[in-house]
Amino acid sequence: MSIHKEQVKSALSHVIHPHYERDLITLGLIQDLITQDKYISFTLELPAKDDVLANHLKKECTTAVHKFIDKEAILDITVGINISKKRELEGDEPAAAQPQQPQQQSVLSGVKNVIAVASGKGGVGKSTVAANLAVSLAQTGASVGLLDTDIYGPSVPTMFGVTERPNVTTQKKLVPILKHGVHLVSMGFLVDTDQAMIWRGPMVTSAVKQFMQEVEWGELDYLVLDLPPGTGDIQLTIVQTVPLTGAVIVSTPQTVALDDARKGVAMFNKVNVPVLGIVENMAYFVPDDMPEKKYYIFGKHGARKLADRLEVPFLGELPLREVVRQTSDSGTPVVASEPTSAAAIGFKEIANRVHQALIVRNKEQEKTKKIDIKIRP
Ligand SMILES: Nc1ncnc2c1ncn2[C@@H]1O[C@H](COP(=O)(O)OP(=O)(O)OP(=O)(O)O)[C@@H](O)[C@H]1O
Ligand SMILES: [Mg+2]
Incomplete structure (x- = not known):
């Protein structure tokens, strides 16, 4: 049976960002989510470059999907850096004041x-x-x-x-x-x-x-x-x-x-x-x-x-x-x-x-x- 996007969102809401102590969905860090059959692809958008954290979160996402949805699901996670997210999450400047510059x-x-x-x-x-x-x-x-x-x-x-x-x-x-x-x-x-x-x-x-x-x-x-x-x-x-x-x-x-x-x-x-x-x-x-x-x-x-x-x-x-x-x-x-x-x-x-x-x-x-x-x- 094909995996639905809502199932993935629900599974990823169990993955907590250690720094912000909130889950990845609430923080808005999961972008471009696509599912097809057992394949799931998304971008994990982090506010700053941190390879250790990125690997940790990727592993947690995979574990959550395997645990809550299907242990045979195949994940394809791209890590993207979005600096304006840091300001938004840490609230040191209003997000609206910062034009959202897409990474590309x-x-x-x-x-x-x-x-x-x-x-x-x-x-x-x-x-x-x-x-x-x-x-x-x-x-x-x-x-x-x-x-x-x-x-x-x-x-x-x-x-x-x-x-x-x-x-x-x-x-x-x-x-x-x-x-x-x-x-x-x-x-x-x-x-x-x-x-x-x-x-x-x-x-x-x-x-x-x-x-x-x-x-x-x-x-x-x-x-x-x-x-x-x-x-x-x-x-x-x-x-x-x-x-x-x-x-x-x-x-x-x-x-x-x-x-x-x-x-x-x-x-x-x-x-x-x-x-x-x-x-x-x-x-x-x-x-x-x-x-x-x-x-x-x-x-x-x-x-x-x-x-x-x-x-x-x-x-x-x-x-x-x-x-x-x-x-x-x-x-x-x-x-x-x-x-x-x-x-x-x-x-x-x-x-x-x-x-x-x-x-x-x-x-x-x-x-x-x-x-x-x-x-x-
Ligand atoms: N005006 C033309 N005269 C002669 N041959 C043409 C002409 N336009 C395209 N062709 C030939 O038709 C074939 C298909 O063209 P092309 O690969 O450019 O199409 P495409 O729309 O890109 O195909 P695809 O959908 O597979 O990407 C190629 O062999 C190409 O050399
Ligand atoms: Mg072509």
Whole structure:
């Protein structure tokens, strides 16, 4: 039987923080609680760094869950430090006077714009668009990072031809790998994909979260996130962890893809992340030997019409071309390997529209805040 969040909260209310002499739930130190079957994942938020205390509390949490819920439950506990919590708990300054700085904001404090590339449906070209968008932006002289958050099917290692492992700083931060002008980090650099296949949702979300917080990004104009397909817990966790500036939705013109793209737009609306626009990928097929021909094999203008209906910008259409697939498979995205080709120009136009949409968005709206949303039990 699946473990419910309320059961976990009840078990953890038996774990007492030795310094504050109150339980972890009352103190509000348990965050991001997710359960699935026998897996439980949460962040234990401590007011200060204290490895001995953290290990003690982790052990106590595990014992309480095994004792009160299920001795076979599997816990995945991330320890986070939240300094403002100390003031709140010790009452030396009113908590309201201290702007709550989420931990990751200091991690991504050097990043000006964080753009998520998403879709509802798999295989529509998110990673291809994310890779070419990142390289196109870098070609304008901007400093750009690309984070491949797809733990089950990472694409960046293949699309950028990365075989080496990233370095780690003395502070144990991961150093992105620079390729085709883009600072790259992928789940695929560190996690064995075959192993990850058997991971359950909570394990994946906690790995994604840790990954995003423990990278030395430095100063970036843009950080592009390549999201895994879907609109489930993993995508929601990513949205919760990073204050996204905006989202780009990729869809093919097919009805099944459009239905899922609509869900993608709805997900970002729900969490107040502005949708910068929709890209129609594989809009039509162009054979290499008859470049003047266009075959609308997945339907015509589906994503363009969806963008109109949802009143979000249409960022452009990309043809289905063999060169796009070939260059992705061989480790050099088309905008880097064949920058003057018609296919590359399509990607660059889209990158330019994303850049324009960001200028408008940043002028008209406040920075996106990290938001707490309910993940279904
Ligand atoms: N415009 C295009 N022309 C030709 N091939 C394309 C085009 N866009 C994507 N592809 C190819 O289609 C396949 C799927 O693309 P991609 O991996 O980018 O999709 P995805 O949405 O990221 O998939 P997933 O949901 O698995 O993450 C890849 O082999 C890619 O090279
Ligand atoms: Mg992908």
